[in-house]
Amino acid sequence: MSATTTISLSTTYDAIVIGSGIGGLVTATQLAAKGAKVLVLERYLIPGGSGGYFEREGYRFDVGASMIFGFGDKGTTNLLTRALDAVNKSIETIADPVQIHYHLPEDLELKVHRDYEEFLQELIALFPHEEKGIRGFYGECWDVFNCLNSMELLSLEEPRYLMRVFFQKPFSCLGLAKYLPVNAGDVARKYIQDPKLLKFIDMECYCWSVVPALKTPMINAGMVFSDRHYGGINYPKGGVGQIALKLAEGLVEAGGEIKYKARVTNILMENGKAVGVKLADNTEYRAEKIISNATRWDTFDKLLPPQYTPKKEQKWRQRYQKSPSFLSLHLGVDAKVLPEGTECHHILLEDWNKMEDESGTIFVSIPTLLDPSLAPEGHHIIHTFTPSWIEGWQNLSPQEYQRKKEVAASKLIHRLEAIFPGLANALDYQEIGTPRTHRRFLGREDGTYGPIPRRKLAGLLGMPFNRTKIPGLYCVGDSTFPGQGLNAVAFSGMSCGHRVAVDLGL
Ligand SMILES: NC(=O)c1ccc[n+]([C@@H]2O[C@H](COP(=O)([O-])OP(=O)(O)OC[C@H]3O[C@@H](n4cnc5c(N)ncnc54)[C@H](O)[C@@H]3O)[C@@H](O)[C@H]2O)c1
């Protein structure tokens, strides 16, 4: 068959989901559970995207996500638990007693304990003059969280749901409406004066939102700073990849389909409406609704002809830009290198002025402290990453690229020796990922971690929901409200599933 031959398949689906990241899988499972005929197309070999895994020499490494919110067993904000439950799946999890052990400049060293009061006591001991401010700021985060955690979380684009939830929980709705345009840094400044404590609050935001507190939406901060104590951080037994594997399993059991090695190259348009997709091998599939779990840049610049880029997208790009990608180091190490009592997640920064710089902040995750089965006996996994832009990794010869990776890895290991002395001599396995790796394996433009505000914006107000200006086309994942994070994209998936189901008349 010639390369240009197009194979059109006669089956018509209710919905096609492009990509099996957690956002895409949650949408697909929500729809399949409601009886829709769903097809998920994934370019890679396994599901999960940034929440995927890979195996090397007896180690099972998490690709990206490692600090998992949304796995609690109470309230309404435990969206990963709920998404799995919708297709009759569950995952055994291991409670992490400390969310992050911070190693910050000027000897600012502290742990965010799962127990809220224990965390506050540790922070207040470092800033006794700010006790009232600390309690005030984190207390207001709880106000936001309590609003969210009191209501059913579905599509904010569905007026009947909004009316229902408003009548059921008017104060929670009004509370959230009040916080939608607010950023965490402005709330922090109402309570806290100490500049060093404000820098700490910046780091508390930066380490998941990739921007300082003044640019971090308060609703997201309320979720993160409270749920870590309420539902807690819980690691899935068998690795983060289990979440996607179970969702994919549940999808198929609910009557949905998932195809791997199925790279979508075009969204097919007819009379201004999205009607199907075309794969790299020229196969075409058609559906009533097309849902893209690719980033907005990939969706609108690559999958659609340029004349279809809505004006709204151009405007959005004036407000949001691609965040940097990461340089990731997946290490297998001799267990003896970790001192007794080492915590699972660490943040390391030596100079406050470098927090947002390329290679400034170092993130560390050691999942084998919670689930030893992920590494050979007597060994641990240290997954460490630091922000990195694609530009520095382009136009290199294979030798230059290899050399640059090794230099960057050894610099990271050298800095990590400050918390894990002897690390360089304890290495058993090493794999280095760059922004190019993330672009290639996750299909994310420039390997970006997701959208970040170009300047200070009004909280979450500018983040688009799931519908797009193109009839029949929806977006899901971290390019949509409320942004990055597995629990955040699970929300995006739940609301996308809800909106599409209503549009399909289900
Ligand atoms: N908690 C953590 O520690 C941590 C760390 C890193 C990332 N994350 C989070 O993971 C989340 C990512 O979730 P997501 O759902 O937005 O997306 P994702 O990028 O994880 O998944 C997108 C999927 O779509 C596939 N894809 C892309 N283009 C395609 C095409 N043309 N055809 C077929 N398949 C295609 C990709 O291969 C990938 O599997 C982010 O929100 C990020 O914040 C969390």
Ligand SMILES: CC(C)=CCC/C(C)=C/C=C/C(C)=C/C=C/C(C)=C/C=C/C=C(C)/C=C/C=C(C)/C=C/C=C(\C)CCC=C(C)C
């Ligand atoms: C009716 C009326 C009047 C009104 C209306 C209003 C309303 C109702 C509103 C609503 C809203 C809503 C619902 C919202 C929601 C939201 C959400 C869900 C959110 C979520 C969020 C989440 C998040 C953000 C998360 C995140 C996380 C992350 C990102 C993480 C990350 C991590 C990492 C990176 C790691 C780090 C570290 C180390 C490793 C150390």
